[in-house]
Amino acid sequence: MADDNTIDKTSQESDIPNNHSDARRTFIKQSSLLTALALAPASVVKAAEGKIDEKVADKFENVPVTLEINGVRKKLSIDPRTTTLDLLREQLGLTGTKKGCDYGQCGACTVLMDGERINSCLTFAVMLNGKKITTIEGLATGGELHPMQAAFVKHDGFQCGYCTPGQIMSAVACIREGHANTDDEIREYMSGNICRCGAYPNIVNAIKDVKNSGQKI
Amino acid sequence: MKQFQYMRPTKQKAATDAVAKDPTALFIAGGTNLIDLMKREVMQPEKLVDINMLPLKKIEQRNGSVRIGALVSNSAVAEDRLIVEKFPLLSQALVSGASAQLRNMATVGGNMMQRTRCYYFYDTALPCNKREPGSGCGAIEGINDQHAIFGFSENCIAVNPSDMSVALAALDATVLLSGPKGERRIPFIDFHRLPGDQPEVDTNLMRGELIVAVDVPESPYAQNAHYLKVRERASFAFALVSVAAALDIQNNTIQSARLAMGGVAHKPWRLFDAEKALAGKPVSEESFWQAAEVAMRGAKAFEHNAFKLKLAPNSIVQALKTAAGIA
Numbered sequence: 001m002a003d004d005n006t007i008d009k010t011s012q013e014s015d016i017p018n019n020h021s022d023a024r025r026t027f028i029k030q031s032s033l034l035t036a037l038a039l040a041p042a043s044v045v046k047a048a049e050g051k052i053d054e055k056v057a058d059k060f061e062n063v064p065v066t067l068e069i070n071g072v073r074k075k076l077s078i079d080p081r082t083t084t085l086d087l088l089r090e091q092l093g094l095t096g097t098k099k100g101c102d103y104g105q106c107g108a109c110t111v112l113m114d115g116e117r118i119n120s121c122l123t124f125a126v127m128l129n130g131k132k133i134t135t136i137e138g139l140a141t142g143g144e145l146h147p148m149q150a151a152f153v154k155h156d157g158f159q160c161g162y163c164t165p166g167q168i169m170s171a172v173a174c175i176r177e178g179h180a181n182t183d184d185e186i187r188e189y190m191s192g193n194i195c196r197c198g199a200y201p202n203i204v205n206a207i208k209d210v211k212n213s214g215q216k217i
Numbered sequence: 218m219k220q221f222q223y224m225r226p227t228k229q230k231a232a233t234d235a236v237a238k239d240p241t242a243l244f245i246a247g248g249t250n251l252i253d254l255m256k257r258e259v260m261q262p263e264k265l266v267d268i269n270m271l272p273l274k275k276i277e278q279r280n281g282s283v284r285i286g287a288l289v290s291n292s293a294v295a296e297d298r299l300i301v302e303k304f305p306l307l308s309q310a311l312v313s314g315a316s317a318q319l320r321n322m323a324t325v326g327g328n329m330m331q332r333t334r335c336y337y338f339y340d341t342a343l344p345c346n347k348r349e350p351g352s353g354c355g356a357i358e359g360i361n362d363q364h365a366i367f368g369f370s371e372n373c374i375a376v377n378p379s380d381m382s383v384a385l386a387a388l389d390a391t392v393l394l395s396g397p398k399g400e401r402r403i404p405f406i407d408f409h410r411l412p413g414d415q416p417e418v419d420t421n422l423m424r425g426e427l428i429v430a431v432d433v434p435e436s437p438y439a440q441n442a443h444y445l446k447v448r449e450r451a452s453f454a455f456a457l458v459s460v461a462a463a464l465d466i467q468n469n470t471i472q473s474a475r476l477a478m479g480g481v482a483h484k485p486w487r488l489f490d491a492e493k494a495l496a497g498k499p500v501s502e503e504s505f506w507q508a509a510e511v512a513m514r515g516a517k518a519f520e521h522n523a524f525k526l527k528l529a530p531n532s533i534v535q536a537l538k539t540a541a542g543i544a
């Protein structure tokens with residue numbers, strides 16, 4: 001009995017939250033698609049309905065783009081208005097990268113482009129043709145946390161966790177750039193990542209720990 | 218966001234022709250200012266000419282100057298060995314701007330062209346002569362804490378937000394432009410303009426002209442230079458007031474000085490009269506106060522930015538003291 005219960009509980013624990021979050025994600029995706037349609041200019045909706053005004057469709061056609069995302073090459077056809085952030089979250093299902101402000105002001109959307117940290121909300125995906133993007137999903141190797149992820153856990157580098165993927169991507173770049181030598185330097189070079197929960201002291205500690213450990217990151 | 222056509226030419230001529238021929242077209246470089254403004258529908262280009270394939274990404278030592286390509290990123294300029302050694306003022310100004318992520322994307326050309334951060338310009342529900350000529354200036358009688366104290370007009374009191382441009386104005390840089398009518402060079406201090414009765418025009422760049430590079434002449438100011446930025450938080454905020462100060466000091470006497478201010482006018486505000494007042498003076502706080510007094514002549518505040526009339530001279534003195542090593 002006890003065993004049965006345990007098994008039951010485990011399967012519930014792993015199933016239900018997943019179902020919930022999947023359903024929630026699907027709902028969010030569908031509703032943002034509806035919003036996108038609702039906001040699309042009449043010409044596009046018309047084209048989408050099949051009565052295609054070829055001139056309009058031609059003029060604003062999708063652009064073919066090849067990107068390498070977390071080591072996987074992707075050939076995509078993209079509306080040029082799509083930001084890299086929206087491409088990752090809405091089209092590729094990589095929801096680890098967060099949208100905080102959408103205007104470059106918070107750093108929640110930080111990813112690495114050819115190894116350099118950028119705000120994915122202020123780049124059009126079409127502009128990154130041929131580039132390599134690394135997101136938080138691509139940081140760990142073979143089920144092992146990346147040292148920076150482990151350090152954020154160890155030092156409690158978050159409360160709600162919303163800013164955390166951006167903080168971690170930025171922190172990795174901060175060390176690689178050589179800008180993590182003192183507390184002040186870390187604070188200055190991490191200032192593009194806002195944490196509403198104010199986990200800053202622990203974030204600085206996590207970065208120092210990784211830096212001082214001398215691990216290759 | 219309004220739809221646009223996207224093109225990515227590999228030849229400079231194709232890029233400049235595309236923008237010259239189409240009044241709705243714009244270049245895009247890092248995208249950090251333009252995409253922000255497109256999302257808010259403050260700017261609505263119908264064609265974007267992505268210039269990132271053009272070979273404008275080099276920093277080169279030339280005879281008597283250093284040439285910085287228009288597409289070099291703000292972080293690459295700030296960390297470049299030549300720049301740090303010869304123009305620490307420029308490096309400091311760049312590092313004080315935006316965030317590490319944004320500086321990786323932002324380019325020299327885009328930084329020069331970034332638009333004002335005036336609230337009225339950003340909010341399409343409010344009047345703004347810069348965004349919509351003829352709609353009025355909301356800031357003159359409205360919220361004007363961030364606004365100009367020099368060089369404004371009855372049509373616009375916005376300020377230029379760039380830190381990099383303040384340093385380049387002080388360092389006597391020259392801008393290289395290339396357009397449908399060929400190439401030309403203009404002094405950096407003539408690149409941006411005052412609002413006058415055409416506040417919608419920020420610069421003297423002509424349609425289709427591309428910023429190709431900036432030349433910074435070698436100067437004796439590397440030893441004694443400082444960029445001071447005063448803002449509402451310690452990092453990642455635009456300047457309320459900033460000062461680029463550079464001195465050539467021999468035997469405790471100022472041979473010559475270069476001074477410019479940010480956050481006070483529609484363009485980087487070069488302080489020629491204060492520079493003259495400093496030449497030949499001993500290095501002392503008194504000399505610096507005299508220069509600050511000269512610099513502030515003609516300043517005029519609005520309802521909410523009167524603090525700048527005190528903050529600006531204090532900042533000038535502080536920047537000069539730090540540059541001279543007597544802070």
Ligand SMILES: Cc1cc2nc3c(=O)[nH]c(=O)nc-3n(C[C@H](O)[C@H](O)[C@H](O)COP(=O)(O)OP(=O)(O)OC[C@H]3O[C@@H](n4cnc5c(N)ncnc54)[C@H](O)[C@@H]3O)c2cc1C
Pocket residue numbers: 103104105243244245246247248249250251252253268287288291313314315316319322323324325326327328329330331378379380381426427428429453454455456
């Ligand atoms: C949150 C935030 C904080 C910021 N803080 C600061 C700060 O503290 N200090 C500061 O100085 N800046 C700050 N910035 C502004 C930032 O420096 C600019 O957005 C950036 O420098 C613009 O460069 P870009 O290459 O991304 O330009 P884009 O966005 O690509 O282009 C901007 C404009 O320049 C034109 N353009 C670009 N390149 C050329 C060229 N070669 N020739 C002709 N025209 C060209 C484009 O057509 C466009 O109109 C901040 C920005 C953000 C989003």
Ligand code: FES
Pocket residue numbers: 098099100101102103104105106107108109110119120121122
């Ligand atoms: S979502 Fe990109 S910086 Fe805030």
Ligand code: FES
Pocket residue numbers: 157158159160161162163164194195196197198199
């Ligand atoms: S942990 Fe909540 S915003 Fe940073």
